[in-house]
Amino acid sequence: MAEVNDTPAPAADAEAYTLDELREIYTEKGVEALDAGRLEATSPYTVGSFLSRLDVDGRREVLRLIPLEHTTSILSEMDAEDAADVVEAMREPRAVQILEELDPDDSADIFNEMEAADRERLLGKVDDETAATMRELISYGPDTAGGIMTTEIATARPSMTVIQTVRHIQRLNDELEHIFYVYVVDEENRLLGVVSMRDLVMHGPLDYLRDFMTRDLKGVCRVDMDQEQVARLMAELNLNAVPVVDADNRLVGMVTHDDVLDIVQSEATEDIQKLMGAGGDEAVNDPxxxxxxxxxxxxxxxxxxxxxxxxxxxxxxxxxxxxxxxxxxxxxxxxxxxxxxxxxxxxxxxxxxxxxxxxxxxxxxxxxxxxxxxxxxxxxxxxxxxxxxxxxxxxxxxxxxxxxxxxxxxxxxxxxxxxxxxxxxxxxxxxxxxxxxxxxxxxxxxxxxxxxxxxxxxx
Amino acid sequence: MAEVNDTPAPAADAEAYTLDELREIYTEKGVEALDAGRLEATSPYTVGSFLSRLDVDGRREVLRLIPLEHTTSILSEMDAEDAADVVEAMREPRAVQILEELDPDDSADIFNEMEAADRERLLGKVDDETAATMRELISYGPDTAGGIMTTEIATARPSMTVIQTVRHIQRLNDELEHIFYVYVVDEENRLLGVVSMRDLVMHGPLDYLRDFMTRDLKGVCRVDMDQEQVARLMAELNLNAVPVVDADNRLVGMVTHDDVLDIVQSEATEDIQKLMGAGGDEAVNDPxxxxxxxxxxxxxxxxxxxxxxxxxxxxxxxxxxxxxxxxxxxxxxxxxxxxxxxxxxxxxxxxxxxxxxxxxxxxxxxxxxxxxxxxxxxxxxxxxxxxxxxxxxxxxxxxxxxxxxxxxxxxxxxxxxxxxxxxxxxxxxxxxxxxxxxxxxxxxxxxxxxxxxxxxxxx
The missing domain is CATH 1.10.357.20 (SLC41 divalent cation transporters, integral membrane domain)
Incomplete structure (x- = not known):
């Protein structure tokens, strides 16, 4: 549950809290003593770790201090189970807004962890496009390529030139937070090839994608591929991202390198815990x-x-x-x-x-x-x-x-x-x-x- | 020891060997039965795994079938210790050529694992620029940011325009296999900011870098930072790559996401082995x-x-x-x-x-x-x-x-x-x-x- 920044995050003017500071201030002086400006300057990962330790009421209190945009970053850094608890405890309009704002893969993870009743209620409230994407993503197992992929990808046609492609993705820019590659597809969305951002920079504005795109893709995953296999594939081929296709070779999403890092970490934790006869996904602060x-x-x-x-x-x-x-x-x-x-x-x-x-x-x-x-x-x-x-x-x-x-x-x-x-x-x-x-x-x-x-x- | 491909690797025409095929053919029929074309079509990772099992003579025999360029890819996928054995066993002119061709971070890892006498001998034979880079990289501890970074980075000045920058990195293209970011530095090579490939695509050709570069870099490592800290930093901030600077804030290199994946994997292995009272870096095929x-x-x-x-x-x-x-x-x-x-x-x-x-x-x-x-x-x-x-x-x-x-x-x-x-x-x-x-x-x-x-x- 984490997203890629294409550039390093800029530091805000206010001084960031450390995790220990957050915990100390909250425990000793309560939520009122937290400064909204400093909270916003604190990395989403740190705030997420802090929130994971609080009960549902505490999380709600703290999140009230944080603007919507920062809240989505924080939720995407939290464990999906914890994030679902937070979203379920929110007022409905805010929950809906956040579920629409989040990256689809993170949002789907949260839906996956909700009580069935809450899930159906909120799926009925989000816009139709989000609801359709969510239902599709939820239908894949959470441990498959389909379960971890993002559906926010940039596509282009082989007959487009570099300059047309650049204009096209400039228009998409607001929606797509992280573009590594532009996938080249035919009219039925079947994957034909890929061009990287670097390819676009390196070629002349009037070159056609079909003339320089990479056609033989080794790193393509089927939606139902196990996430461990996806991780191993990306590690072996040293790829930033791999496209995900359905049974008809139609492009449905992309798995990025940060998802793989999460998988590798949690597989290692699972191995060590199972080895010793513990649960496999137990954390030190579980109830x-x-x-x-x-x-x-x-x-x-x-x-x-x-x-x-x-x-x-x-x-x-x-x-x-x-x-x-x-x-x-x-x-x-x-x-x-x-x-x-x-x-x-x-x-x-x-x-x-x-x-x-x-x-x-x-x-x-x-x-x-x-x-x-x-x-x-x-x-x-x-x-x-x-x-x-x-x-x-x-x-x-x-x-x-x-x-x-x-x-x-x-x-x-x-x-x-x-x-x-x-x-x-x-x-x-x-x-x-x-x-x-x-x-x-x-x-x-x-x-x-x-x-x-x-x-x-x-x- | 692995490098980033900016685009997925293209498949060659010949059919790739699987690891099991390689081992079976080699064991039963000897090195003569291996097909050079199929070997070239096989992923460097697979050939590297195969070579790791052979003795020094076997490695030399197999590598004779493989062209220079593919050999460097294979060596960069192998454990540095094994790769050093292979290079030390080569004829000197070929070893020198390969050490010059390899990415500097991989090459330095191999130098690090050589016998002192071989190291000095080969450092005397490679070209002066490579030798100087090697001596610098070897001087950092192998488990620090300096030890794992690559020195092949693209830099530009803040007063350059997008089109100037693009022309500049197009000229560098042959040297730089993987560009995610262009680092913006002053005349003393001090790090001022960064622009991503995506920034270059998204901005007009006459925009100045200084007007849109990201100035406040959170993910900057000192050369002496421990590799585990680097890995944690990159994972928390979800970065593809982080710049590495010396004590005077001068840019000296970059650590990329695939290096981090290697670190995370080997730390997990070390934990589990040490926990049980084994060596920490033992592999199943060690002597x-x-x-x-x-x-x-x-x-x-x-x-x-x-x-x-x-x-x-x-x-x-x-x-x-x-x-x-x-x-x-x-x-x-x-x-x-x-x-x-x-x-x-x-x-x-x-x-x-x-x-x-x-x-x-x-x-x-x-x-x-x-x-x-x-x-x-x-x-x-x-x-x-x-x-x-x-x-x-x-x-x-x-x-x-x-x-x-x-x-x-x-x-x-x-x-x-x-x-x-x-x-x-x-x-x-x-x-x-x-x-x-x-x-x-x-x-x-x-x-x-x-x-x-x-x-x-x-x-």
């Missing part, structure tokens, strides 16, 4: 009970896996009663193999996300990671065995620890690669709670091997 | 022993923490001998509190990285996370207590399990927030091996509480 609810299911799954691991230990109850040192060594074997697997997991999750692992490489990757676990197992296992042997004076315990750690860390390296690769192959997100599945498997394996070996050798 | 060496130190630290946890258990040796069920329940309490902390950790790492937590909020965040741990502890602890009670028929064990889990998960929520916040405050990377420190603290706490309560209540 407490919402975030508890999101985390609970994974902890319940974890409870089941932990109980299986516990029951492995319970199977060796008699042996542990006879030799409680076994219980004291369990955390060492399980902890080290868990973290060995976690190292591999971290490498794999990102490699899969960035497309660095190719078909048919799965087996090779698993074997390599198993080998790395084995090598570190030999080294760490030896260190642990010597230390434990010295502390307990029992060399046979050292043998058990060493053997169990080598086997467990070797297994952990393999599991750290196998689990995300398998989840990916089965069509799941490879990051989804991988860490919970990993520690479950390394705990169970290391308890079984260590206690099994211990019972056999020591008793 | 096996290099990646083992990077992971070993963290596993040794983990061995120390695991032994401390083990010695806590050992302190309860007598109690465990009398009641081995305690050992069986340990993994449940420790596992659940470890994963509760991991959920919090995942949220915090990204919130800190994205700048969502502000000064003075640390205490509030820790308390909120502790509360979330407490709530889930009550729920999960109750479930575990009922299950274990039913399985063992011993209600007092249920009491111990419930109490220990509530306390341990409450502690884990707090620790999952406290550890990264404290690392950050102390000036360390908050992600650095947080997971190892976290599981150490949750293991030790949960063993002590559970076994302590168990001894007290059950024996």
């Amino acid at each position: 407490v009970f919402q975030s508890i609810r999101r985390r609970t299911p994974w902890l319940l799954i974890n409870l089941v896996t932990a109980m299986i691991a516990g029951s492995v230990v319970y199977a060796f109850e008699d042996q542990i009663s006879k030799m409680a040192i076994l219980a004291a060594c369990m955390p060492v074997v399980a902890g080290l193999s868990g973290n060995t697997g976690a190292q591999t997991l971290a490498i794999l999750i990102r490699s899969i996300a960035l497309g660095d692992i190719h078909s048919g490489e799965d087996r090779r990757v698993c074997i390599r990671e198993m080998f790395k676990g084995l090598m570190n197992g030999l080294l760490i296992g030896l260190t642990a065995a010597v230390t434990v042997g010295a502390l307990t004076g029992n060399p046979m315990i050292s043998v058990v620890i060493f053997t169990a750690m080598v086997m467990a860390m070797c297994f952990a390296g393999m599991a750290g690669a196998f689990i995300p690769l398998m989840l990916n192959k089965l069509g799941f997100d490879p990051a989804q709670s991988s860490n919970i599945f990993l520690t479950a498997s390394t705990d169970i394996f290391s308890f079984a091997v260590f206690l099994g070996l211990g019972s056999w050798i020591l008793l | 096996v022993f290099q990646s083992i060496r990077r992971r070993t130190p963290w596993l040794l630290i983990n061995l120390v923490t695991a032994m401390i946890a083990g010695s806590v258990v050992y302190a309860f040796e007598d109690q465990i001998s009398k009641m081995a069920i305690l050992a069986a329940c340990m993994p449940v309490v420790a596992g659940l509190s470890g994963n509760t902390g991991a959920q919090t950790l995942a949220i915090l790492i990204r919130s800190i990285a994205l700048g969502d937590i502000h000064s003075g909020e640390d205490r509030r965040v820790c308390i909120r996370e502790m509360f979330k741990g407490l709530m889930n502890g009550l729920l999960i602890g109750l479930t575990a207590a009922v299950t274990v009670g039913a399985l063992t028929g011993n209600p007092m064990i249920s009491v111990v399990i419930f109490t220990a889990m509530v306390m341990a998960m409450c502690f884990a929520g707090m620790a999952g927030a406290f550890i990264p916040l404290m690392l950050n405050k102390l000036g360390f990377d908050p992600a650095q091996s947080s997971n190892i420190f976290l599981t150490a603290s949750t293991d030790i706490f949960s063993f002590a509480v559970f076994l302590g309560l168990g001894s007290w209540i059950l024996l």
Whole structure:
């Protein structure tokens, strides 16, 4: 939810607030102490971050101080969910005005997050053109090219000259905030080629677009292309913007580089959160009970896996009663193999996300990671065995620890690669709670091997 | 290491190879079976990914099939370390030619990764202008604005008209692959303002730049600004490119949006790998022993923490001998509190990285996370207590399990927030091996509480 400025934003005369200042003044002195001029000089991103922390009433109070134009910039910087809350809380005429002013892709994101009743009510109030565009954009999934594209694009015909095109886009200027490219289309709006602003500057005023436009476009997206694929395509080809076409190759919109940056950031956040068994789109300031609810299911799954691991230990109850040192060594074997697997997991999750692992490489990757676990197992296992042997004076315990750690860390390296690769192959997100599945498997394996070996050798 | 195309890349006539095809043909039939025409039609990114997997000899063989111009595009898509290996292995005249052809920022990255002797030798061979630019760029840290900027920028004077400026940049066209903006400077190269390509298209041919250039530039970087700060600035202001100036406000270069995308991707990878105690910049195809060496130190630290946890258990040796069920329940309490902390950790790492937590909020965040741990502890602890009670028929064990889990998960929520916040405050990377420190603290706490309560209540 952010828009492109074609030139850096000019600074206003009043001094901008920092986020900390805004929060301090608001908390200590209330909304009356905020200066409208300074608020206007503050970047929309900062005001947006500030508003995200306030409740609905607070947001309304603050936004009353801000002129319409600045409000739209702020809303486009906010999370769509928060922005929808703000718009739903506004008086209807103002909400309508803002929804019409916003860039269509931002506006559609906000409509997407509204209660169904509010959405229908407001769609009935905005002008017909906006309503039609909104209904179209909402119909695409929010995570597709169609869901993130803007529909404000400049088009021209191949038979137009440079000077005609320039006059044409000068007329469009008020509507189009950000023009990188002019897309060249036929009478049915099918995409034929593209000319950049730079092409227009570099060619003579009477040159025809058809004579210098780029015809073979590699970076064209279908409306239903997944946003991650769009991001990868734009990153690989280093493009500022890609055109979006429907099934008949008709031009329907454009995805710009700032949308891609947002996607890349949020995908990375999602990966790291899912990996650790959290929600995937949780933010640090989400309502407490919402975030508890999101985390609970994974902890319940974890409870089941932990109980299986516990029951492995319970199977060796008699042996542990006879030799409680076994219980004291369990955390060492399980902890080290868990973290060995976690190292591999971290490498794999990102490699899969960035497309660095190719078909048919799965087996090779698993074997390599198993080998790395084995090598570190030999080294760490030896260190642990010597230390434990010295502390307990029992060399046979050292043998058990060493053997169990080598086997467990070797297994952990393999599991750290196998689990995300398998989840990916089965069509799941490879990051989804991988860490919970990993520690479950390394705990169970290391308890079984260590206690099994211990019972056999020591008793 | 990637460059901006101002227009989408045109497709050549020959059919492009996919990465899998390249690898298959090369592995099965050798380099002779690769078709030069099809290689040229393949995107530089794909060829770069393919070359990264080959050894130095393989890279040299394949690059012999590729014309100079395409080679530079491929090198600019490769990791600088790999690209430096390739260039160092080339015949000197070709290496010199390529280093002169490459964009200065890419070329400087490659020089940065060379052996010192090779660097000095090649700097002596390239033309004087390239050598001077290289020495300047190398002098900036690789992670600063100066290290990632390109020096190929278009400048103009405020007294120039649109038509003069257009003629001027038309002459520069061959040198400058990507022009978004023309920077307006005084006679000492101090930055006065900027005009975009779009400004040039939108204004009359006889308008003076000084009359419409944007003077108040918010997005200006100093050469020594950290690359993460540059990325955040560009993301917040939604800019395509930012000018880079030295201490005297003299324009020295420009950072473009594709550089920022690379930074954001690699920062996310680093976070996730460091979090799990891996190297931070390990790739799935790194040499096996290099990646083992990077992971070993963290596993040794983990061995120390695991032994401390083990010695806590050992302190309860007598109690465990009398009641081995305690050992069986340990993994449940420790596992659940470890994963509760991991959920919090995942949220915090990204919130800190994205700048969502502000000064003075640390205490509030820790308390909120502790509360979330407490709530889930009550729920999960109750479930575990009922299950274990039913399985063992011993209600007092249920009491111990419930109490220990509530306390341990409450502690884990707090620790999952406290550890990264404290690392950050102390000036360390908050992600650095947080997971190892976290599981150490949750293991030790949960063993002590559970076994302590168990001894007290059950024996």
